[in-house]
Amino acid sequence: MSVQNTNKNIVPPSEIERQREYTELVRTVLSSRFADVPKAFVHTYGCQGNVADGERLKGMLRDMGFAFTDSPDNADFVLYNTCAIREHAEDRVFGNVGKLKNIKSARRHMKIALCGCMTQQERVAELIRTSYPFVDIVFGTHVTHRLPEFVYRSYGTGKRVFETGESGGVIAEGVPLSRDSGFRAWVPVMYGCDNFCSYCVVPYVRGRERSREPGVILNEIRQAVGEGYKEINLLGQNVNSYNGGMNFPALLREINSIDGDFTIRFMTSHPKDCTRELLDTMADCEKAAKHLHLPVQSGNNRVLGEMNRRYTREQYLELVSYAREKMPGLSITSDIIVGFPGETDTEFRDTLSLVEAARFTSLFMFIFSPREGTAAAKMPDETPHAEKVARFQELERVQHEIALELAAGMAGKRLRVLCDSFGDGDIVTAKTEGNMAVRFKGTPDMPGTFQEVVIEPGDSWKLTAALDGCDK
Ligand code: SAH
Ligand code: SF4
Ligand code: F3S
Numbered sequence: 001m002s003v004q005n006t007n008k009n010i011v012p013p014s015e016i017e018r019q020r021e022y023t024e025l026v027r028t029v030l031s032s033r034f035a036d037v038p039k040a041f042v043h044t045y046g047c048q049g050n051v052a053d054g055e056r057l058k059g060m061l062r063d064m065g066f067a068f069t070d071s072p073d074n075a076d077f078v079l080y081n082t083c084a085i086r087e088h089a090e091d092r093v094f095g096n097v098g099k100l101k102n103i104k105s106a107r108r109h110m111k112i113a114l115c116g117c118m119t120q121q122e123r124v125a126e127l128i129r130t131s132y133p134f135v136d137i138v139f140g141t142h143v144t145h146r147l148p149e150f151v152y153r154s155y156g157t158g159k160r161v162f163e164t165g166e167s168g169g170v171i172a173e174g175v176p177l178s179r180d181s182g183f184r185a186w187v188p189v190m191y192g193c194d195n196f197c198s199y200c201v202v203p204y205v206r207g208r209e210r211s212r213e214p215g216v217i218l219n220e221i222r223q224a225v226g227e228g229y230k231e232i233n234l235l236g237q238n239v240n241s242y243n244g245g246m247n248f249p250a251l252l253r254e255i256n257s258i259d260g261d262f263t264i265r266f267m268t269s270h271p272k273d274c275t276r277e278l279l280d281t282m283a284d285c286e287k288a289a290k291h292l293h294l295p296v297q298s299g300n301n302r303v304l305g306e307m308n309r310r311y312t313r314e315q316y317l318e319l320v321s322y323a324r325e326k327m328p329g330l331s332i333t334s335d336i337i338v339g340f341p342g343e344t345d346t347e348f349r350d351t352l353s354l355v356e357a358a359r360f361t362s363l364f365m366f367i368f369s370p371r372e373g374t375a376a377a378k379m380p381d382e383t384p385h386a387e388k389v390a391r392f393q394e395l396e397r398v399q400h401e402i403a404l405e406l407a408a409g410m411a412g413k414r415l416r417v418l419c420d421s422f423g424d425g426d427i428v429t430a431k432t433e434g435n436m437a438v439r440f441k442g443t444p445d446m447p448g449t450f451q452e453v454v455i456e457p458g459d460s461w462k463l464t465a466a467l468d469g470c471d472k
Helices: 013-033 048-064 087-106 122-131 141-157 202-206 214-226 248-256 276-284 301-306 313-326 345-358 385-410
Strands: 039-044 077-082 111-116 137-139 161-163 184-188 231-235 263-267 291-293 331-338 362-367 414-423 427-431 437-441 450-455 463-467
Touching: 013 048, 013 141, 039 048, 048 077, 048 111, 048 141, 048 184, 048 231, 077 087, 087 111, 111 141, 122 137, 137 141, 141 161, 184 214, 214 231, 214 248, 231 248, 248 263, 248 276, 276 313, 301 345, 313 331, 313 345, 331 345, 331 385, 345 385, 362 385, 427 450, 437 450
Parallel strands: 039 077, 077 111, 111 137, 137 161, 184 231, 231 263, 291 331, 331 362, 437 463
Antiparallel strands: 414 427, 414 450, 427 437, 450 463
16 A cells, blocks of 8 residues: 655755755855865764765765865864654764764864754754754754755854754755765665654654655666666665655666666565565565565554554564565564553563564664654553563564574575675675675675675674685
8 A cells, every 4th residue: 555645845956956056155155264175074873764865965065065074073064964763862962962062162163063853853953942052053854955055054144044844845856965885875765754653753754755756766776886886775764655656666677677786675664565566576676685674563463553553463474474485585674662652561472472483684673762742652651661671681582592593594505795894804794685794704805896605604693704716
């Protein structure tokens, strides 16, 4: 079931052009104020969707004339692109912004900007307005493409800039882009979320679901592949509700037919919309990594109902077995929330048994964090925190055992991996098609290339391997 893309609110090209003009104006301001090239420090928190935004923010800053630094200590411009998914995420941002106060008192000209999901919340914007007077620019998720204008206003007037208004969300194409990696590309296919899972802040801070045009997505991917990108990651809070004039499986087939040696990944798939058509397409598409991130959240039907997830434990497990039938060896990963309001110990046991049945390659586990404005934040929650922590640890133990068994079962397998880094002891880190981390002895030229390795036997869930040179 997909939601109609009725409110496709594309930013007009004239507005993107206006931002290019601001970019040039900022360039002039910067060259008159700085003897050397000014440096920007940009840090992104949260999901890959936010990382993709961060790469556009960096693209705009680069075009304005900034170079980049990896520390706020010597930065002239600091930008935190924030995440609001759990309280802990917000606390980290506030902690780091607090530290900037001292740095700024020694570097008075430094500009501090905050954007992303946190600042889209009125409560947070207000708190920054009143308690963090040293923050110069605050903007929400719907006006990211207007960064050049905000920077210009800040340098021009010296006054604080706040742009955090509500919106159903927009699609901004043609924004400059500076990718963090030379071989892993993040490509949003849709923005926003209409699912309103009862615990989740995303629909409030990211607006309604809206899909990018297939032609725009395909061009972005063709260009990335042409530049040598080896892994194309298609992003959306629920890629299965992609609706840009074709559905997600159709888009996947189009991408698969682009020439070149690259892998396609996508995330996230919501189980309620993960159709057999999608799984069949994934099986057919040779470039689609046989890895499915399918967040289950809970193994108990009452809790799933309260979460507004709109599938049952049985439907989820059926989906898992269909997917594995179609793609033997498929790696499935998931997300789980422990200690949702009212979750009993017996209900938590259902989550444990689901995890045992599903045998996830890896699992992202979270303790429920109440988010203001969501339905779950108002639900009575009597389980003591210590009890939630105990459940979390038990789940970790169960998953750890499974990960150990899965890793042991990999010994002797020959796999094609994409290398990430080269470091101490000539160790290359890489990712398998199933998104498992693996380490082996290699050479400095390997990051960003595919290599064939053979997994070595071991007693850890961390895979080690040897380069497979025997039959070459
Ligand atoms: N769109 C994705 C999830 C994005 S958020 C999906 O529907 O699967 C990533 C993960 O954060 C979620 O899967 C969930 O496990 C976790 N999460 C979201 N809100 C949370 C909250 N309030 N407390 C704890 N974990 C949360
Ligand atoms: Fe949040 Fe649910 Fe949307 Fe995922 S599908 S972003 S969990 S509301
Ligand atoms: Fe966080 Fe916003 Fe992503 S809340 S998880 S950065 S959509």
